[in-house]
Amino acid sequence: MVVASDPVVALEAARTGDRTALARLLSTIERGGAGARSIGELAFSRAGKAYTVGITGAPGAGKSTLTSAVVAEARSTGERLAVLAIDPSSPFTGGAILGDRVRMGEHALDDGVFIRSMATRGHLGGLALATPEAIRLLDAVGFPWVLVETVGVGQVEVEVAGAADTTVVVVNPGWGDAVQANKAGLMEIADVFVVNKADRDGAAQTSHDLESMLDLTGRSGDDGWRPPVIATVGTTGEGAADLWQAIGRHRAHLEAADQLTVRRGTRLREELALVVQQRLRAKAEALLDDAGRSSLEAEVLAGTLDPWAAADRILGPLAD
Ligand SMILES: Nc1nc2c(ncn2[C@@H]2O[C@H](COP(=O)(O)OP(=O)(O)O)[C@@H](O)[C@H]2O)c(=O)[nH]1
Numbered sequence: 319m320v321v322a323s324d325p326v327v328a329l330e331a332a333r334t335g336d337r338t339a340l341a342r343l344l345s346t347i348e349r350g351g352a353g354a355r356s357i358g359e360l361a362f363s364r365a366g367k368a369y370t371v372g373i374t375g376a377p378g379a380g381k382s383t384l385t386s387a388v389v390a391e392a393r394s395t396g397e398r399l400a401v402l403a404i405d406p407s408s409p410f411t412g413g414a415i416l417g418d419r420v421r422m423g424e425h426a427l428d429d430g431v432f433i434r435s436m437a438t439r440g441h442l443g444g445l446a447l448a449t450p451e452a453i454r455l456l457d458a459v460g461f462p463w464v465l466v467e468t469v470g471v472g473q474v475e476v477e478v479a480g481a482a483d484t485t486v487v488v489v490n491p492g493w494g495d496a497v498q499a500n501k502a503g504l505m506e507i508a509d510v511f512v513v514n515k516a517d518r519d520g521a522a523q524t525s526h527d528l529e530s531m532l533d534l535t536g537r538s539g540d541d542g543w544r545p546p547v548i549a550t551v552g553t554t555g556e557g558a559a560d561l562w563q564a565i566g567r568h569r570a571h572l573e574a575a576d577q578l579t580v581r582r583g584t585r586l587r588e589e590l591a592l593v594v595q596q597r598l599r600a601k602a603e604a605l606l607d608d609a610g611r612s613s614l615e616a617e618v619l620a621g622t623l624d625p626w627a628a629a630d631r632i633l634g635p636l637a638d
């Protein structure tokens with residue numbers, strides 16, 4: 319084990335299999351700030367080979383259980399994978415982290431699998447910016463597959479889930495679930511649908527509902543890809559092989575149609591825009607703090623300066 323604060327040394331250690339070094343690097347990315355920056359820069363220059371799979375859906379849909387089953391399936395064909403479980407819950411409770419550790423525990427001793435829960439404490443831009451950086455790190459240290467589990471509720475989470483090469487949307491039997499998924503915007507981002515908990519009543523009906531919704535929502539396959547609907551039982555691993563194959567088919571489709579490069583380009587453009595927006599927002603907050611101290615704010619409150627004129631003075635050269 320290498321104890322190194324030098325990111326180059328730590329990255330090299332992680333690349334040669336030092337898991338403690340990798341875990342530390344991820345923690346630094348999670349915290350954000352200058353430490354995250356230097357790792358992010360290094361990782362960016364070394365990344366670009368990994369294929370990313372997003373697995374999303376409502377809490378309790380069985381994402382972690384299913385991810386574990388998919389990992390087992392992929393391992394049986396010799397693939398090496400990293401799993402990033404994004405934890406939107408409070409960074410202080412760690413409840414979801416424990417849950418995922420328990421569910422993915424069967425892979426704990428497997429050198430070909432690295433599993434990590436990630437909260438996004440202090441990182442500027444939170445989840446949306448910390449996740450691609452963490453993915454690039456796992457890519458840079460040599461994992462050819464990165465699976466990302468996210469909760470598919472809330473706009474940011476759905477965006478993060480959709481920022482994968484292949485996005486798998488997990489629902490459960492019951493009409494409500496398919497409708498919920500549609501409302502949450504998951505219909506548009508799904509490349510593969512999974513009806514997990516297919517051991518329960520109504521799985522066939524839910525698959526049928528999803529197919530009907532695909533017919534109605536412009537995802538009917540005109541672009542050469544119609545999201546398949548796959549039934550799984552996460553707890554037994556039933557259907558996990560089908561799912562892994564569907565992911566492979568989608569990958570082959572993207573690569574054959576040269577859409578993978580396009581997709582990744584779109585994602586990088588979005589990330590760049592978000593970084594600029596987040597940094598401007600942080601800058602704006604700092605300027606507003608200064609304005610408060612410099613009594614510009616007080617002038618507005620006293621009615622002697624209108625908000626737009628005050629904003630001009632606060633923004634200075636940024637105002638134009
Ligand atoms: N009956 C049944 N239960 C499942 C299945 N998959 C997962 N579960 C259970 O559903 C619960 C939530 O699973 P989990 O993987 O933590 O869901 P997540 O929040 O989406 O990650 C757990 O108690 C699992 O054992 C399944 O296919 N059938």
Ligand SMILES: [Mg+2]
Nearest residue numbers: 381382418467
């Ligand atoms: Mg989970």
